[in-house]
Amino acid sequence: MIPISDNFYSWKKPIVTYWLIGINIAIFCGELNLDIHGQLGNFVNSWGIIPLQTKIAITNAVFYNSAAWIVVFWRLLALPISLFLHSSFSQILGNLLFLWVFGKTVERSLGRQRYLMLYFAAGIFAGMIQIFMESKLAIPVVGANGAISAILGAYIIKFPKVKIDSVLPLIIIFIPVEIPAFLYLFWWFIQQLFYSIGGLNIPGGIANLGYWGQFAGLVTGAAFMRMVKR
Template sequence: MIPISDNIQSWKKPIITYWLIGINVAIFCWELKLDTSGQLGDFVNSWGIIPEQTNAAITNAVFYNSAAWIVVFWRLLSLPVSLFVHSSFSQIIGNLLFLWVFGKTVERFLGQQRYLLLYLVAGVFSGMIHIFMASTLTVPVIGANGAIASILGAYIMKFPKAKIYSVLPLMVVFIPVEIPAFLYLFWWFIQQLFYGIGSLNIPGGVNNLSYWGQFAGLVTGAAFMQMVKR
């Protein structure tokens, strides 16, 4: 199932969604350039979330060397930056497609500032959950998966009966269908398994599958929308 649009109409332009898509595409193009020069691995390891390194830096700063808080700050800075770094064509296309279909409607309802706040806070929070739950992971975690999950959670909470205009690819035939919005809640988690398609050449590999972090983002988005509705 490929989501195209929804049945909720509005004349407001989703400016923040435009900017988020543009920034993600620009950074991915930069990654492609780094990939050709062999520098992509250093870039991803610098700005991706590496739970083992982050936990080690925090432990060192708290118990042994207070000067190590500089390292902790650097590792925590990767939490928001990693949201804009992707490891494969399938990951960025899937994320940005969901961001466009669901994000523009959520932005129109929440407004630009609250929408951007939700995207960044939920993305950072999902990264923190992943650091805690996968504390020994030594490969970088990148991608906007947690932030997109929060947008999906907010959308389902506000528009559970919305219809999503989709196409169902069958071989070379594309069949247009209308899918209830809540079904995409399950499809979102299923499609994470395919995010390795079209992977970039990143030495050591990366982690695209963070169900704990994505679930945290989903709950954050739903809770945020519930508070706004009240």
């Protein structure tokens, strides 16, 4: 299933969504350039979320050496930055497609400031959950999956019965259909299985945000929209 549009029209331009999509594309182009020159591994290891390193840094800072808080700050700084890094063509295409279809309507509903706050707060919270739940993971985790999950969760709470214009690709035939928005809640998690397609060449490997983190983002978005509705 490929979402195309939700047919919500408004004179309000989703400026934040435009900017988020543009920044993600620009940074991914930078990743491709680093990949060509063999420097992508160092960049992603510096700015991706590495749960094991973060856990070790926090442990050292709390129990052994207060100067280690500098390292903790560095590792936590990766939480918002990693939202703009992606590990494959399929991951960035999937994320930005959902951001475009669902994000622009959520932005119009919440307003630009609250929408941007939701995007970063949910993305950072999802990364923290990932660190807590997979504290032994020694490879970097990247992607805006947690933030996009939050947008999807907020959308489902606000517009649970809206029909999404979609296409169903059947081999070389694309069939236009309308699919209830809530079904994309399930499809979002299923399509993560294909995010390794078109992966970038990073020594040691790289991981997408896991289901724990994405579920945290989804719940955050749903709770935020419910609070705003009240």
